[in-house]
Amino acid sequence: MALHILTSLSGSPGVTSTALTWAQVSDRPTLLIEADPAGGSPMLCIGWGGAHPHDRSILDLAVHPTTEYVERIWELAIPLPGRERQAWLVPTVGMAAQMKSLMGVFGPMGEALARISRDSHVDVLVDIGRLGAAGASTQLWQYADTVLLFTDTTLAALNTLAVGSPALVDELDGIGARHRLAVVPLLGDEKGASHRPYGAREIGGITDGVPVLTGVARDAKAAGSRVWGKRGRYPLSVKRLIAGVDQHAREAHAVLGGERAPA
Template sequence: MALVALASAKGSPGVTTAGLVLGALWPRPVLLAECDPAGSDVAIRMTAPGGQPLNSDRGLVSLAAAGRKGLGDDVIMAHSQQLDGGLDAMIGVRSPEQIGGMGGLWAPLGITFNQMHNTDVLADCGRIGPASPQLPVVQAARLVVLVCTATGSSVAHLRERLSSLVHHVDARLGVIVVADPKRRDGVKQVWSVLDAMSVQVQHRWHLAYDPAGAAFFDGRGHGRLDRTALIRTATEIAAEMAASVAMPSQYEYDMAQAAFPGGEVRPGPDLEARR
């Protein structure tokens, strides 16, 4: 299966909400992993089935202790828990101070996330930069998606982060712009900025800025969730994103060719389409 890293260039443009809604709509088994050093939002915003509080001690921190003996699918899932609605989640640290106990877990954790046998992983990595402790998780991902808004400040930080990130990751890149559905001009301006860059961003999505829909992922929702603009736009994004990571990338195909130069290594359908 595959690891998708969701991150922001600056501030909180909606990475956690995007992770929750995409995870809820993901077409295959999926785990939402909170890898944001700033601290967990999911444990505060969401509940366990039946409205019970989530166990904030079971997650990334408990995994750090257990992971010293090795990581694997069973270990990952043993330190995860189910949210009300059915989404599996690994709760992040309670506070930034707990990051010091993570040690060298980040690199093997990212590799394990990307190699889980029956589950995709959506990693909420929060704000990232070259010195971010969770960067090894981002580097292990098959797809790295930066979330931004259509404001000038957010786009400026997006441009700077993409220019830096391309030197640290080999994954395909994507951008989600969180914007009012009526502000398509603002979204187009973001695409124009990306077009002017030398960095190749393979995937671009517009996720509706929708406080009424987002309230459902903060314990405050009312009415029909499926009728919200957030769900309408996220449904299409989740399907496209899941399909994109289900196919081998050009990088993975090249690596397979290098490892088996005389073998019958064939490109996936996305690579055939490029030829």
């Protein structure tokens, strides 16, 4: 199995809803780690409809030795409704100010998550939110099999992608991990195709060789629901994305070498 980092350069391109839907429609066990520095756990809110208290978070790891992180992560993990033995969530912090206490946590947490994905045969998805606010959570990148950069496909969002992605490429180059990076576009809109007219080919022209994976269908109603089905445009597009990410992870591993190959 593999460890995937999900992030974006601008707000609301579908990172959180895609991660939740991925965990629901995947054929494999999936562990969600919500590490968005904004806090408040939208995953917990959407997934349980506000019925589950925010009584645990990644912040709890800060009071334990790093050698215990694998065990502690599983203790914190909450089974997702409908997939109790197949998908779990560890929520993010309650408020942004608490992220300051996690400066020394993300590195060893990344190592622990890589062990979980390898030894427990679980896909691990880490939502680090918007990249400009990610801070210390970028320490996770060196342990990831893929880094997935989500983008809306409006002209404004693609301008942000063109301006901001070179810095991310340079940072990943610095740890020998450029080939782990891929762009995931959010496609379609209820306002009509003319509002988001750009597809993978056009987006690939501004990413300087970074691969553009199959896009996720934009469906605000389905993405915001806590009742996931496996049919319909939105969940089917997420299933296609999973297949595309699996292939990208295999290709990245082939380029980079390494000790383990994603399943």
